[in-house]
Amino acid sequence: MKNRLKLLRVERGWTQEQMGQALGVSRQAVNALETEKHDPSLDLAYRIAAVFERPIEEIFENPHVR
Amino acid sequence: MLAIGKFHTSAHKRYVIRTMAFMIPYVLVNTGAIFGAFDDIRTPVAAWALALVVSAPVVGQIWATLALMAESDEFVRALVARQFIVASGVAMALFSVWGFGESYAHAPHLPGWLIYPLFWGVFGVVSPFIRSTR
Numbered sequence: 001m002k003n004r005l006k007l008l009r010v011e012r013g014w015t016q017e018q019m020g021q022a023l024g025v026s027r028q029a030v031n032a033l034e035t036e037k038h039d040p041s042l043d044l045a046y047r048i049a050a051v052f053e054r055p056i057e058e059i060f061e062n063p064h065v066r
Numbered sequence: 067m068l069a070i071g072k073f074h075t076s077a078h079k080r081y082v083i084r085t086m087a088f089m090i091p092y093v094l095v096n097t098g099a100i101f102g103a104f105d106d107i108r109t110p111v112a113a114w115a116l117a118l119v120v121s122a123p124v125v126g127q128i129w130a131t132l133a134l135m136a137e138s139d140e141f142v143r144a145l146v147a148r149q150f151i152v153a154s155g156v157a158m159a160l161f162s163v164w165g166f167g168e169s170y171a172h173a174p175h176l177p178g179w180l181i182y183p184l185f186w187g188v189f190g191v192v193s194p195f196i197r198s199t200r
Contacts, residue, residue, distance in 0.1 A: 026075050029141035037198035038141045 002061040006034045077137035084130035092123035144199035153189035
């Protein structure tokens with residue numbers, strides 16, 4: 001799923017490890033999210049939205065909306 | 067076993083410890099068997115007891131893998147699950163082909179316990195190609 005996670009992470013000056021700690025997931029999970037190798041669960045998507053204080057739609061591109 | 071060198075989470079560290087705890091006895095018992103340590107076993111009960119002792123680490127190691135999945139985040143859980151399912155399917159298919167080869171084409175008999183090392187061998191081959199949960 002296309003997303004702005006890497007941009008948001010870099011804006012905060014975080015490493016993938018630091019972002020993983022903030023989200024409660026591994027660095028591998030952060031990398032997989034950024035490279036679109038893993039679509040987050042709804043729970044993780046909401047956690048990401050809460051950490052970055054933005055609506056989910058601003059972070060993840062809705063693939064069902066043209 | 068899993069490609070443990072790439073991960074450094076506490077769940078993976080526990081997996082490594084558990085795997086070593088199960089695989090060291092497995093190797094020791096099988097090495098003992100190869101060198102005749104259990105050749106004097108005669109009764110069926112003792113023979114089955116030996117079979118269960120040798121098999122126990124295999125069960126334990128599979129539990130360690132499932133525990134890793136339960137203790138990991140959703141990405142690792144989903145990734146290992148995909149790798150596990152594909153490796154299981156390929157290993158079962160290969161062993162079934164060989165089994166029917168034994169039945170119909172006089173292929174030499176292979177013991178059933180080979181499915182376990184075969185599974186992990188296949189797991190090692192397919193895992194580098196399964197890096198996505200999608």
